[in-house]
Amino acid sequence: MKRKVCFVITSGIHYGRSRYILEAIKSHPHLELQLVVGASALLPQYGDVITMMEKDGFKPDARIVMTLEGGNPVAMAKTAGIGITEFATAFDNLLPDIVVVRGDRYEVLSAAVAAAYLNIPVAHIEGGDITGTIDESVRHAITKLAHIHFATHEAAKQRILRMGENPQYVFMVGSPELEFIAKNGFVVTNEYINYLGVGNMVDITKPYLIVMQHPVTSEVGKNRQHITETLQAIYEFGMPTIWFWPNVDAGTDEVSKGIRAFREKYQPPHIRFLKYVPPEQFIGLLKGAHCLVGNSSAGIKECSYIGTPVVNIGTRQHRRLRGPNVVDVGYNKEAIIEAIKQQLAHGLYEPSLIYYREGVSQQIANILASVELYTQKYFFE
Amino acid sequence: MKRKVCFVITSGIHYGRSRYILEAIKSHPHLELQLVVGASALLPQYGDVITMMEKDGFKPDARIVMTLEGGNPVAMAKTAGIGITEFATAFDNLLPDIVVVRGDRYEVLSAAVAAAYLNIPVAHIEGGDITGTIDESVRHAITKLAHIHFATHEAAKQRILRMGENPQYVFMVGSPELEFIAKNGFVVTNEYINYLGVGNMVDITKPYLIVMQHPVTSEVGKNRQHITETLQAIYEFGMPTIWFWPNVDAGTDEVSKGIRAFREKYQPPHIRFLKYVPPEQFIGLLKGAHCLVGNSSAGIKECSYIGTPVVNIGTRQHRRLRGPNVVDVGYNKEAIIEAIKQQLAHGLYEPSLIYYREGVSQQIANILASVELYTQKYFFE
């Protein structure tokens, strides 16, 4: 009998990064794939993930609307609570043998708590990372609830072990999103990108920037001021720019307000604002960019492998393992401009392999198929 | 301005064990006590905790009904989810400076998740213990969400540190329930105890046993068989016995069914079944008992200090630090009978101080009043 592996997808970007794993599970002779799709993966402003999945041949076994509006800490906490009750019902009906979650967000915590209490082994991708937000605490809490760990790099693996996890169940497999990049040669055109989003037309046949700056949940109250520094810097810099709206998180509202007010006032002619592009196109954009600015994990992980220069702003990726392509700056207009100049002068970096391992998706599927399952955890001393 | 300390009470026994801490907080010149009472502390079959609290001079700032019926894993998981949304609303309205939680149950996880996302520092009492159920995973997950740690013994403190917590915020203060015992001289009478519960009259002026055997959440499906071994053992043993109904947890239903079927069939003349006695009376009962049988943490913690002999059955307290007063046995009638005989032959043990420190409640209050508060956690490497 095949093992039923239930994969939890909670955002469009998460879907993109996980697609090869889904394919490896689906085509594995001893595994059966179940898909639970929820949270911002169901919000239309973040792209029609369901349609995309179905086009790729994946059919959701359950869809779960669960995101509270507000972009503030209360909404985030309560969404986590709603998520647990919903995932519990979904798992109780689907009866998977393993639940696979990824990352550090509240929806992911929800799924891990629900599965753990239902005595379903939890496999966690990307445990042990340090990032410097509430998400980091949540990531480690998920590790303490999970039974099988897929770390993306050695330092993360060591942290997972230090927290008392059983070495037999901690695997360093590399980062799935880099495999996605390695296999992906998509090129984005002007026509494509200017069809999406709002703002002025940008010409990405010329050198361009990408900005991705999400709220920092532990800096609620200061996110608007922080985004304004970046907005001013990019505005003054004047280079064609593709700017992504922030993730749904505590503080999103502050960042959005900052962007909206800025757009109204300056109507910046060289910036195009996007909510979402599908994963292939996103990688295409990253590959073509002359510099990525902001605090996205894409700067730390994807760009380390691509070699795109990154200006990383503020605390969100604090202490996370970096390749040589990252320059760190504070929330300061001048410093941001200075760092962009420096990165443009340097140009593309050599690919770094700190997060890369070949065949990560297949390896994850193989481990899920062969590892001995257990439910009772012990602190490994 | 006083720091607002919000203490979360989720069961009657939890209230009893925390009462001196509540008093220390309430009377501290720099602290203001807020009380949120929820879960089984509001279920009438577990004692009228609210009335008891009000008699003691404590007024709840919020009451939260949240426990799903079923006594099974799904109910437990979903209760955790409901708890988060409810605690988030409560904290958002009460705006405490610190939230204090205790232990390892799902309601406690709920409160910790809600507070952490609301950027309210979480103080956790009794982190780092190992117990061998899903509760242990949850306990460690709470540690990874909490900011201030009050460990009850040295080994627990060491585990908290190993998990990457900042040593500056990990305090070994001893176990609050032992202070409760040390200060408490209540004597329980036959009249009192036979007024409560159901079953036959017991004469506790003669040697008597106490049984407290809760379900093991990771052994759902086997709890009925396990309780039956104990029921048979106690029935055959024939000594006056006070038997406590199990906690609300996954598997409660199995244990309850086992007890009910047994009662119907054997109508055991020497056993009295209680749902709940108030904390003082409970300690009085423990002090008077010739042996405690089952898998309650009271056998590990309270009885280590009192010296009451304990027959600890099965995996629920697995690997937890024990005093000399504990004999461990499996789920086996003969073994249980044998161990009880052995413990009765030994009689009262010398008090062990493994979990005891003087003045723990006051010390917790003092730390809560003076420690520098922070919200952003870092993995301490």
Add this chain to the structure above:
Amino acid sequence: MKRKVCFVITSGIHYGRSRYILEAIKSHPHLELQLVVGASALLPQYGDVITMMEKDGFKPDARIVMTLEGGNPVAMAKTAGIGITEFATAFDNLLPDIVVVRGDRYEVLSAAVAAAYLNIPVAHIEGGDITGTIDESVRHAITKLAHIHFATHEAAKQRILRMGENPQYVFMVGSPELEFIAKNGFVVTNEYINYLGVGNMVDITKPYLIVMQHPVTSEVGKNRQHITETLQAIYEFGMPTIWFWPNVDAGTDEVSKGIRAFREKYQPPHIRFLKYVPPEQFIGLLKGAHCLVGNSSAGIKECSYIGTPVVNIGTRQHRRLRGPNVVDVGYNKEAIIEAIKQQLAHGLYEPSLIYYREGVSQQIANILASVELYTQKYFFE
């Protein structure tokens, strides 16, 4: 293409009463049956409904754990809330063309609200009844949300019309439970009945009583006193009695406490207490009983058709349409005893057809298959 008809089952008794409808839908050439099972139908103490359904050839499409513990108004209200969010997810995943609900309880309101907001037509069985509790208000609220109405008798139909519903969609089809009785010849044996429940053996080859007294939600605070009058009456009367535990509702806890205390004190030798018997056996018991005592709707509906004498106590069935078999009394021991005597003297009544129509289940299925569906309701003036 077949119409997908989603039937909501929220208790074991509800399942029994609806089984013929389920069969009629399942076997209808233009209908496809979907089953959502939740609330007390999933609570083990109320019988293993899922197993029974599967034995009958029905497979649930979704199971939903949703009942908050407490047996009080807050628990009841919050269960309604949880129910809506859960049913919304279930319906959103199952995408039925019609949702069928029945009765007046909070779980039923949940399903109706969820379906109505999802623009799924709601068919409601048993609208327009008057009962004299919060359930009556809820029943009428469901009517105002529903699109297709299956009334069980003419007066109910008239009330539905008066509330502004479109006559084209109000059908008087009779009561499905009476069809169940008409087709059912099950005989209950002493062996069967004494295998279930707790208390003394009863001999149902001799004349016996059945007691079913549920809490009255609008009399919370007085339910214990009310049940005690009945307990005293039955105890003094001394005839073999089968006593059913109360439904989960606000006030359940008061009734249960009353029964438990009474059992402890009097250990009544002639009463057997049951939580639940499957529908066939239940009807068998009703047919054999010399009198039904309490406030169950079974006394009003099922017994009108069977002819079993009924002593109806208090307000719960207030103003509901009765056959000649019902004698009404207040919450008073003497009055209850007097009324039982009078009913025993009278013996079995002639069957009344006030709630009966032939072929009700098939007719409901036919209407569901053929009625023109619509979502936008208008007040019919």
Add this chain to the structure above:
Amino acid sequence: MKRKVCFVITSGIHYGRSRYILEAIKSHPHLELQLVVGASALLPQYGDVITMMEKDGFKPDARIVMTLEGGNPVAMAKTAGIGITEFATAFDNLLPDIVVVRGDRYEVLSAAVAAAYLNIPVAHIEGGDITGTIDESVRHAITKLAHIHFATHEAAKQRILRMGENPQYVFMVGSPELEFIAKNGFVVTNEYINYLGVGNMVDITKPYLIVMQHPVTSEVGKNRQHITETLQAIYEFGMPTIWFWPNVDAGTDEVSKGIRAFREKYQPPHIRFLKYVPPEQFIGLLKGAHCLVGNSSAGIKECSYIGTPVVNIGTRQHRRLRGPNVVDVGYNKEAIIEAIKQQLAHGLYEPSLIYYREGVSQQIANILASVELYTQKYFFE
């Protein structure tokens, strides 16, 4: 002892319309005001209602974040569910003698269900209206749960009575928002209005239009097409226009998308888009407008009394009682333009008193203070 009257506020506009009632309750010698504020009243994009309330001297007793993101039917249904559990906790803690709700939205249903199950009498303002959406069904369902009814006009009162409510508890008091208008002389300046929102500057010293077109929940899937007709009409018409973003409801997302796409494409120079203006300013705007276009109830109620000409589009206010100031049209650009021309040619209408009664707020407070309270409802035949 004063009666505790708990008023539920779930949006900014709702607050504005209710302010005089709040003042009448607060200053009544026999009443004590409690305030529960939730749903979109807490969403920053709809105005900082809490700050406004505090400026007006009202302090919320509880704040409840509860709105699920998505702007679709599932989100709407589940928000209703979350609302019930949250309101139940709030009422259980505040213990009001009466809960007052208003209107027909899902948050209002939530509050009514919670209060009804908690045996707290519910007073409902604006029952009996007919509007032609899912909201109408919900409005009538609330009527069937409520104990005291404040109808705004005679036809509504008659419908409430027809539904079986007790005439003793159905009061025709007129519409509170008209009292607000009658007492309010606020004038809006160009500076004020162009400080808010996005889009081009508008000059409201010249003749201007207001557009308020909300999604129709029973027309989900067609709302974008419908809004586009209006957008085209207004664009071609070319007159200065203040356009309000739609309410949070199923279909909001479709309307918003339509507006955003339109703005990007046409960058209409004469339209200013606002999310929210405070109540006084809103009335000022209505008084100054030469025509209101869309489907807002403000066109039906407020404008009937002011005399502002209204072009009412589509089904949302279907069959609702109108004054002479309303011209109805379908979702059709040409028809909309034609109707606006006709209304501009006519100019201001004579005030209609169909919804107006003097002293409505004081009368509501007086009734709340003096009416005999009850919980058990009966269908009044």
